[in-house]
Amino acid sequence: MKLNDEEQAMRSGEFGPLRQWAIEHQIKVGTYLGAADFVPVTQAHIMADTESLGRAGVEWLEHWTKLSQRQRQVRIPTITDPRGTDFAQAQKLKQQPWILDLERRAIAAFEALGVLMTDTCINYQTIMPPVRGEHVAYGDTGVVIYCNSVCGARSNFEGGPSALSAGLTGRTPRYGYHLDAHRQATFLVELTWTPRELNDWGALGGVVGRLAGDYSQVPALVGIERVPGPDEMKHFGAALASFGSVALFHIAGVTPEAMHLADMVPSGPALPTHAVDEADIRTLQERYAKDIGGADLIVFSAPQLSLMEMQKLADLLDGRNVKIPLLAVTSPQVKPDCDRLGLTARIEGAGGIVLSGMCFYQSYAREMAEANGWHRLATNSAKLVNIIGGYGYRPVLLSMERCVEAACAGGKIGGGAQ
Amino acid sequence: MSGKIIYAAAGMGRKVQAKALVASDGFSARYDLDRIRGVFSRPEHMLAGESYQGRVLVLDAAKGGVATAWMLHEMKARGVMPAALVLNRANPIMVQGAALADFTMISGFDLDITQAIPNGAQVEVDPQAERPFIRVL
Numbered sequence: 001m002k003l004n005d006e007e008q009a010m011r012s013g014e015f016g017p018l019r020q021w022a023i024e025h026q027i028k029v030g031t032y033l034g035a036a037d038f039v040p041v042t043q044a045h046i047m048a049d050t051e052s053l054g055r056a057g058v059e060w061l062e063h064w065t066k067l068s069q070r071q072r073q074v075r076i077p078t079i080t081d082p083r084g085t086d087f088a089q090a091q092k093l094k095q096q097p098w099i100l101d102l103e104r105r106a107i108a109a110f111e112a113l114g115v116l117m118t119d120t121c122i123n124y125q126t127i128m129p130p131v132r133g134e135h136v137a138y139g140d141t142g143v144v145i146y147c148n149s150v151c152g153a154r155s156n157f158e159g160g161p162s163a164l165s166a167g168l169t170g171r172t173p174r175y176g177y178h179l180d181a182h183r184q185a186t187f188l189v190e191l192t193w194t195p196r197e198l199n200d201w202g203a204l205g206g207v208v209g210r211l212a213g214d215y216s217q218v219p220a221l222v223g224i225e226r227v228p229g230p231d232e233m234k235h236f237g238a239a240l241a242s243f244g245s246v247a248l249f250h251i252a253g254v255t256p257e258a259m260h261l262a263d264m265v266p267s268g269p270a271l272p273t274h275a276v277d278e279a280d281i282r283t284l285q286e287r288y289a290k291d292i293g294g295a296d297l298i299v300f301s302a303p304q305l306s307l308m309e310m311q312k313l314a315d316l317l318d319g320r321n322v323k324i325p326l327l328a329v330t331s332p333q334v335k336p337d338c339d340r341l342g343l344t345a346r347i348e349g350a351g352g353i354v355l356s357g358m359c360f361y362q363s364y365a366r367e368m369a370e371a372n373g374w375h376r377l378a379t380n381s382a383k384l385v386n387i388i389g390g391y392g393y394r395p396v397l398l399s400m401e402r403c404v405e406a407a408c409a410g411g412k413i414g415g416g417a418q
Numbered sequence: 419m420s421g422k423i424i425y426a427a428a429g430m431g432r433k434v435q436a437k438a439l440v441a442s443d444g445f446s447a448r449y450d451l452d453r454i455r456g457v458f459s460r461p462e463h464m465l466a467g468e469s470y471q472g473r474v475l476v477l478d479a480a481k482g483g484v485a486t487a488w489m490l491h492e493m494k495a496r497g498v499m500p501a502a503l504v505l506n507r508a509n510p511i512m513v514q515g516a517a518l519a520d521f522t523m524i525s526g527f528d529l530d531i532t533q534a535i536p537n538g539a540q541v542e543v544d545p546q547a548e549r550p551f552i553r554v555l
Contacts, residue, residue: 025514025517025518028430028517029510029513029514029517032428032429032430032508032513032517033428033510033513034428047483047484047485047487047488049485051485052448052485052488052489052492053488053492054488054489054491054492054495054496055492055495056491056492056494056495056496057488057491057492060491139484140483140484141482141483141484156510157484157509157510157511158484158510158514159484159485159486159487159488159510159511159514159515160484160485160487160488161487161488161491161514161515161517161518162487162510162514175510176510213479213507214479214480214507214509215479215480215507215508215509215510216507241483242482242483243481244481245444245479245480245481245482245509361448362485366452386449386482387448387449387482387483389460389461389462390448390449390450390451390452390459390460390463391459392452392459
């Protein structure tokens with residue numbers, strides 16, 4: 001990789017050992033992925049939960065906090081993905097003290113590095129959405145795909161170590177979605193049905209993600225009947241990234257780089273085209289519903305809920321009582337508004353639990369399952385059903401309305417999957 | 419097949435020899451693994467129930483979220499991890515995780531590597547060679 005004078009100085013250790021490690025890490029990654037040089041970035045976003053860091057990751061971070069403040073602090077705004085707990089509610093989740101201790105240590109270490117503990121995977125809704133063409137270094141695949149596709153920003157998937165490196169160096173290797181050439185569509189999806197509910201948008205993301213198959217693929221959707229809202233884009237993108245490892249999509253006439261689809265379709269042979277209809281989406285959902293019988297808990301999470309989703313949930317729960325655990329996970333930025341506007345009280349008044357700053361699958365889901373006897377999980381998040389099977393759960397994908405019905409019926413799930 | 423060298427587009431980490439665990443399926447440490455027991459745990463995964471400890475994983479594509487970038491480091495610290503990862507198609511997360519953990523990985527082939535390497539074969543993976551490669555011993 002071509003390095004400028006400042007990058008050479010970082011590499012030689014003139015900015016201290018942490019920045020030296022960071023740029024060496026970035027050079028290793030950039031070399032593997034064919035980056036010619038670095039691109040400056042304006043923000044970094046770090047996956048920082050201790051379930052992924054582990055003790056080794058926390059100790060690794062703590063090692064760097066012994067440096068002087070000048071040598072250890074990030075140089076661009078650097079924020080975090082959800083934590084592994086909500087300290088205020090950890091007892092209700094039966095999370096063990098060792099989990100909370102590890103979380104506290106990780107927080108102290110990140111703060112010592114100058115990281116802002118925003119604990120959110122919906123920073124594009126709540127903190128500072130990037131603008132079109134802005135180069136950023138975001139972690140959380142759902143954040144990356146939304147910001148690339150809906151905002152027109154430029155980021156690759158930046159895992160924790162690489163996002164932290166970007167925060168420390170203020171740059172990232174220029175490969176993948178920082179380059180125009182990689183942002184062109186690689187296949188078309190012709191929709192004959194436009195989803196209505198968030199779980200349908202997520203299931204559509206799952207279907208398209210399976211068609212995509214890997215990180216280099218950029219689907220372009222045509223035939224959509226209306227402009228999807230931010231929460232619909234959020235669920236679609238999060239599932240597409242989760243099922244397909246996809247970081248960018250276009251919707252003809254909707255997303256900023258595809259207002260004219262021809263701009264994002266390379267010249268030459270026609271792109272592969274797939275037709276997707278309602279039956280494809282139902283098939284994906286029904287696959288997760290097979291023989292589940294009922295649910296032990298209901299989870300609204302992955303991504304964290306917006307204020308509007310929290311309002312809808314509160315509306316659905318008014319005057320009702322849940323008979324199995326119902327968890328509603330939002331961000332630390334949305335939660336105070338929910339408190340102030342009475343949404344938290346309405347959800348909790350019906351027996352739900354409102355959680356802030358965590359995400360269900362990033363919060364020791366296996367340990368929570370064992371401690372609480374949870375096995376069968378109902379959710380409206382396609383991303384969550386894709387992930388949570390690996391943690392020992394049997395998931396089912398339902399609409400928010402049907403999740404609430406199941407919660408109030410003691411876990412009994414009526415009708416088919418949709 | 420024995421001894422035939424199959425070149426990869428890129429590689430990092432150290433040379434290893436171990437038994438291959440092969441499937442035409444994806445890989446994500448978060449989605450697919452019980453990292454405490456060292457087994458594939460996602461029921462839909464073609465290797466569900468199989469131990470990955472000390473094996474060269476030969477799989478199709480990197481999948482899922484960004485957590486693998488931390489998790490390879492954590493798996494290595496506990497000593498419960500594969501010997502190497504061999505993928506038709508990597509994504510940045512796998513590369514970033516391998517870089518932090520000093521983990522052996524190669525990716526990018528002219529053929530489908532999951533069809534070229536027999537499950538259970540003893541293989542050598544050399545990411546340090548002039549052209550990174552895998553071969554059946």
